[in-house]
Amino acid sequence: MRWQYFPGHATVPVLAAFAARDRTISENMSKISKISGFPEWLPEHKLLENQIIGLITAAYESHGFTPIETPAVELMETLAAKGVVDKEIFQVSRAQADANAEAELGLHFDLTVPFARYVALHFNELQFPFRRYQLQKVWRGDRPQRGRFREFYQFDIDIIARENLPLSCDAEVIELVDAAFRAIKVLRHSIKLNNRKILQGFYRKLGLDDAQRKQAIIAVDKIHKIGRDGVLKELREHARIEAADAEKIVAFATHRAPLRSAAADLAALLPDDPWCAEGLAELVTVGSLLPEICLDSVEVDLSLARGLDYYTGTIVEVCLPDYPEFGSVSAGGRYEDLASQFINKKLPGVGLSIGLSRLMELIISENLMPSAKRCPTTVLVAVLNEEQRAQCNAAARRIRAAGTNAEVYFQSPKLGKQIDYAAAKAIPYILFVSESGEFEVKDLSTKEQKKVSSLEAWCTSLTAGI
Amino acid sequence: MRWQYFPGHATVPVLAAFAARDRTISENMSKISKISGFPEWLPEHKLLENQIIGLITAAYESHGFTPIETPAVELMETLAAKGVVDKEIFQVSRAQADANAEAELGLHFDLTVPFARYVALHFNELQFPFRRYQLQKVWRGDRPQRGRFREFYQFDIDIIARENLPLSCDAEVIELVDAAFRAIKVLRHSIKLNNRKILQGFYRKLGLDDAQRKQAIIAVDKIHKIGRDGVLKELREHARIEAADAEKIVAFATHRAPLRSAAADLAALLPDDPWCAEGLAELVTVGSLLPEICLDSVEVDLSLARGLDYYTGTIVEVCLPDYPEFGSVSAGGRYEDLASQFINKKLPGVGLSIGLSRLMELIISENLMPSAKRCPTTVLVAVLNEEQRAQCNAAARRIRAAGTNAEVYFQSPKLGKQIDYAAAKAIPYILFVSESGEFEVKDLSTKEQKKVSSLEAWCTSLTAGI
Numbered sequence: 001m002r003w004q005y006f007p008g009h010a011t012v013p014v015l016a017a018f019a020a021r022d023r024t025i026s027e028n029m030s031k032i033s034k035i036s037g038f039p040e041w042l043p044e045h046k047l048l049e050n051q052i053i054g055l056i057t058a059a060y061e062s063h064g065f066t067p068i069e070t071p072a073v074e075l076m077e078t079l080a081a082k083g084v085v086d087k088e089i090f091q092v093s094r095a096q097a098d099a100n101a102e103a104e105l106g107l108h109f110d111l112t113v114p115f116a117r118y119v120a121l122h123f124n125e126l127q128f129p130f131r132r133y134q135l136q137k138v139w140r141g142d143r144p145q146r147g148r149f150r151e152f153y154q155f156d157i158d159i160i161a162r163e164n165l166p167l168s169c170d171a172e173v174i175e176l177v178d179a180a181f182r183a184i185k186v187l188r189h190s191i192k193l194n195n196r197k198i199l200q201g202f203y204r205k206l207g208l209d210d211a212q213r214k215q216a217i218i219a220v221d222k223i224h225k226i227g228r229d230g231v232l233k234e235l236r237e238h239a240r241i242e243a244a245d246a247e248k249i250v251a252f253a254t255h256r257a258p259l260r261s262a263a264a265d266l267a268a269l270l271p272d273d274p275w276c277a278e279g280l281a282e283l284v285t286v287g288s289l290l291p292e293i294c295l296d297s298v299e300v301d302l303s304l305a306r307g308l309d310y311y312t313g314t315i316v317e318v319c320l321p322d323y324p325e326f327g328s329v330s331a332g333g334r335y336e337d338l339a340s341q342f343i344n345k346k347l348p349g350v351g352l353s354i355g356l357s358r359l360m361e362l363i364i365s366e367n368l369m370p371s372a373k374r375c376p377t378t379v380l381v382a383v384l385n386e387e388q389r390a391q392c393n394a395a396a397r398r399i400r401a402a403g404t405n406a407e408v409y410f411q412s413p414k415l416g417k418q419i420d421y422a423a424a425k426a427i428p429y430i431l432f433v434s435e436s437g438e439f440e441v442k443d444l445s446t447k448e449q450k451k452v453s454s455l456e457a458w459c460t461s462l463t464a465g466i
Numbered sequence: 467m468r469w470q471y472f473p474g475h476a477t478v479p480v481l482a483a484f485a486a487r488d489r490t491i492s493e494n495m496s497k498i499s500k501i502s503g504f505p506e507w508l509p510e511h512k513l514l515e516n517q518i519i520g521l522i523t524a525a526y527e528s529h530g531f532t533p534i535e536t537p538a539v540e541l542m543e544t545l546a547a548k549g550v551v552d553k554e555i556f557q558v559s560r561a562q563a564d565a566n567a568e569a570e571l572g573l574h575f576d577l578t579v580p581f582a583r584y585v586a587l588h589f590n591e592l593q594f595p596f597r598r599y600q601l602q603k604v605w606r607g608d609r610p611q612r613g614r615f616r617e618f619y620q621f622d623i624d625i626i627a628r629e630n631l632p633l634s635c636d637a638e639v640i641e642l643v644d645a646a647f648r649a650i651k652v653l654r655h656s657i658k659l660n661n662r663k664i665l666q667g668f669y670r671k672l673g674l675d676d677a678q679r680k681q682a683i684i685a686v687d688k689i690h691k692i693g694r695d696g697v698l699k700e701l702r703e704h705a706r707i708e709a710a711d712a713e714k715i716v717a718f719a720t721h722r723a724p725l726r727s728a729a730a731d732l733a734a735l736l737p738d739d740p741w742c743a744e745g746l747a748e749l750v751t752v753g754s755l756l757p758e759i760c761l762d763s764v765e766v767d768l769s770l771a772r773g774l775d776y777y778t779g780t781i782v783e784v785c786l787p788d789y790p791e792f793g794s795v796s797a798g799g800r801y802e803d804l805a806s807q808f809i810n811k812k813l814p815g816v817g818l819s820i821g822l823s824r825l826m827e828l829i830i831s832e833n834l835m836p837s838a839k840r841c842p843t844t845v846l847v848a849v850l851n852e853e854q855r856a857q858c859n860a861a862a863r864r865i866r867a868a869g870t871n872a873e874v875y876f877q878s879p880k881l882g883k884q885i886d887y888a889a890a891k892a893i894p895y896i897l898f899v900s901e902s903g904e905f906e907v908k909d910l911s912t913k914e915q916k917k918v919s920s921l922e923a924w925c926t927s928l929t930a931g932i
Contacts, residue, residue, distance in 0.1 A: 033544070035540075068509050092573065120498050
């Protein structure tokens with residue numbers, strides 16, 4: 001089945017399931033509640049999330065990005081520094097605190113504001129260019145019925161530098177997010193690229209002023225959500241743009257071209273404007289620094305605008321062609337000013353954020369990784385009777401020392417029950433220890449059982465995939 | 467130097483440093499504040515934390531423990547289910563919400579309450595025995611001046627079962643935490659073990675009633691914080707225990723014995739009481755299931771009481787002999803009732819929590835891992851000029867494909883500047899690409915520079931430690 005995605009974070013069926021479970025009252029005990037908008041996975045799905053985190057982390061570290069982590073809370077004045085809407089912030093206070101006893105705190109709603117505050121606070125202890133990744137939950141006080149998560153993971157990378165940041169960094173961030181999605185493997189992805197300078201140049205050439213250009217960018221950013229007519233309406237009503245110009249803006253946004261041929265395909269479309277020329281040249285430079293395998297995924301899409309004010313050049317989104325209604329799963333771009341609200345330094349940067357929880361929710365709800373491990377255990381050591389438990393423990397220790405995860409069954413009921421347990425957890429092998437100390441292994445997928453003369457050699461054969 | 471540890475979470479020098487930095491006002495910009503009690507590490511320390519998390523996780527997964535994660539928030543009624551003191555809870559609310567618009571939420575203050583709620587909510591979807599690990603931040607609204615973190619990581623493991631949980635699970639959890647600390651390597655650790663049944667039996671034999679026994683456990687638990695006289699005072703004043711009996715209780719708490727010889731060493735001390743006998747038998751059984759290497763670390767310590775009400779048998783703490791003032795870095799035990807406040811099921815369990823943030827703070831402040839990596843990059847590819855950047859990128863891609871982390875310098879200044887950057891980040895190798903495409907590698911520790919004919923073979927030699 002296909003979900004109907006809201007223009008937001010979660011899906012209708014998932015929300016319906018949340019609602020149905022919102023108040024599970026157990027027989028005679030306290031109420032147990034699932035809180036709408038705060039996702040919680042089953043163990044096998046958390047294991048899968050950790051595997052995906054591991055793949056993305058390995059990609060980021062392979063390019064030398066280093067982890068940072070900030071507290072979940074910031075001062076409210078820090079969170080408000082970029083003029084964000086207060087009502088989306090969750091405030092934090094001690095249950096019985098004096099109102100004036102401590103500074104007002106709030107849960108961070110993204111990782112960009114905490115990153116900027118972190119860089120300002122630790123400025124003299126960081127090496128520039130500073131290449132960091134950051135995986136943390138963020139919290140947004142959206143109304144739950146709008147179909148959005150209120151707590152979710154974001155997985156960000158950014159490169160920032162002092163004064164100047166070359167375009168090779170834009171290319172590196174795109175190469176890296178492409179590599180990360182390639183590593184996850186289960187989902188086809190495509191990368192949409194644009195450059196704000198092209199949009200700004202085109203809008204300026206139409207005679208729009210600064211404020212109108214900002215409004216136009218915000219309107220065009222919604223084209224896949226509110227449609228062509230919705231954008232035209234916003235352009236006319238919010239940005240006070242003439243109908244004919246609005247039509248030109250929407251028509252301009254329909255153009256796409258593979259990054260490989262963007263220079264040839266788009267040159268004729270662009271007005272003779274220095275900003276447009278610069279934007280196109282930047283796209284071409286970025287393309288020249290990307291590897292061939294990545295270029296296969298990247299398309300210049302003039303409808304890509306990104307709503308946020310602070311982007312100044314490259315803008316990018318990662319989409320899933322098999323789930324067009326899902327929207328972007330990662331987005332970012334180039335900005336000229338990370339932290340001037342906190343520190344008197346020019347810090348241009350380029351970065352991307354992966355919406356990990358949204359991605360996980362899609363993978364889980366569509367069952368895109370059906371063969372993923374359901375628990376970390378590779379070998380269940382069966383226990384025939386309690387007298388042999390120490391022997392079973394010793395066998396499990398040898399298996400672990402050989403690099404294979406093993407668990408010893410906690411009791412010693414009939415073997416059928418132990419096999420059922422292994423099957424329910426999808427543990428692939430059961431080890432039996434005979435009274436004389438010999439080992440046999442049962443492969444639960446093939447049902448074959450065979451003697452094992454050396455536990456260590458057998459573990460090696462497992463990891464070698466024999 | 468030696469820190470003077472408060473009986474709490476953080477150290478005096480660290481807190482002083484926090485205070486000094488609490489209000490760093492940059493020249494002409496907004497205030498940047500470090501919020502007291504919310505630790506934030508520099509990048510190299512976060513990298514170290516991740517490495518330690520990886521070691522502990524590998525130990526837990528080697529025994530088949532599976533990860534779970536719960537939201538940061540729970541309903542206040544869930545958090546209050548165990549009768550915890552409200553004022554230590556951080557409440558969460560939308561900044562501009564109607565007071566009655568949504569359920570009251572709070573940040574979890576430990577991982578046990580969320581785990582119990584999780585098990586109750588997902589009961590029919592879990593396999594029992596359920597072996598889970600959980601690494602998350604918790605928040606406690608302590609007054610910051612008391613020297614405690616208000617946001618910190620806990621790393622918990624528990625095994626829970628339906629109806630009955632054998633003592634082998636107590637042994638496994640102890641074996642596992644011992645293995646985890648052995649994997650971290652930098653700190654000598656010791657494990658203190660006791661059994662609540664021994665304490666309960668001894669106290670009952672003195673004629674203490676149920677309420678007095680609870681009070682006695684709470685008092686004895688503080689013996690290393692408030693001293694012998696403090697405990698005597700509490701026993702007399704809070705538990706209304708006769709002075710002579712209080713003396714006996716404190717004297718009893720002075721006994722220690724290696725677990726290996728506990729049966730022989732303690733038998734004569736214990737009164738003839740079935741609870742004492744059962745407690746000692748349980749200690750002996752647990753010892754019989756531990757591997758030799760672990761037994762080297764475990765001592766029965768009758769002063770160990772654990773303050774929490776719900777422990778019923780085995781109680782355990784991990785201490786650091788080189789930092790006796792630091793207190794325990796991990797603690798836990800056996801309980802008979804995980805979740806009866808949420809679900810009508812008997813779920814006995816045994817578990818442990820590692821205080822990861824406290825451990826990290828000790829490792830950082832005492833510089834216990836001076837040779838840890840300062841960033842993930844192994845090879846910096848130097849760039850002689852922008853014309854060769856694509857060539858440098860291609861070399862970096864080959865190095866990454868061979869499993870080695872590589873970063874390309876973002877600009878092409880004089881080599882000295884690039885070498886300084888590598889040195890500041892403690893990147894061990896710099897790769898130079900000549901105009902004809904040949905490679906040379908400089909080892910920054912030995913200052914040796916040599917030709918490399920195959921990048922792939924060189925990477926293999928690095929990982930093989932040659």
